[in-house]
Amino acid sequence: MQTLAVGTLFAPSGAKEAMNKKLNVYRGRLTIAQITAGMNAAEANAQRLSMDAETLLAACRFPTATSLAALAIEESGKTSILRELALAATDAEAMEGWKRYRSHTRKNMLWLLPQLALSGARRLEEFRSLFQESAEHPFILDHIKQLGLYTDCLGDAHWALPWEVIDENLARSFVGISKLFSGIKNHTELEIALWIEHMGPVWNRDSTIMEQGLVRWYAAMQMHGLADEGPNEMERFIREGIPIRAP
Secondary structure, three states: OOOOOOOHHOOOHHHHHHHHOOOOOOOOOHHHHHHHHHHHHHHHHHHHHHHHHHHHHOOOOHHHHHHHHHHHHHOOOOHHHHHHHOOOOOHHHHHHHHHHHHHHHHOOOOOOOOHHHHOOOOOOHHHHHOOOOOHHHHHHHHHHHOOOOOOOOEEOEEOHHHHHHHHHHHHHHHHHHHHHHHOOOOHHHHHHHHHHHHHHHHHHHHHHHHHHHHHHHHHHHHHHHOOOOOOOOOHHHHHHOOOOOOO
């Protein structure tokens, strides 16, 4: 009697071959067009996940809502890593970028940003702790995401059940953060070309030099109509800080 693979029985015809093979993930450099497409795909999917999390929150499915919100935060975090990949000058640098892209904790490093802002952080320098190698918050979010989906045996052989670990307040907090990060932005090829032009020469150099590159990049974005006219908000963020009103 012939044995059929599960994918043969249930998968759409276009997915059968993919299900029977190991995923062939890409690890090379990307063109500007490919970077732009990847950023827009991540933005759209982050919003989808956040909206699904909000739907589950309304249905009082708090653990799953929290985990989906965490996934939305991770997905939105891909855009900054793709900006780094845009600057990869060698295959080795691209490989390192893809490692970060596929690392859960590397994609969720910004999730504490709203809390820092409400605590008084305003200038770019005051948010640098989010990116320290010793930072624990990326792992905390990853653990919460897992606890919202799976049972586990913790502490003194205690069984952690998602519906006992994740409550409504935690779910509402994470869904709110996911909505903050997952508003759809339309990234363009010109935006990425300007990013490479101004940030490529200063990337991974002294922080002051990189900040000057950010200011020049934002000014170029304004000149091409890709950022609002008026004061250079990036320069303001770096030098003075941006006022943030508590909700």
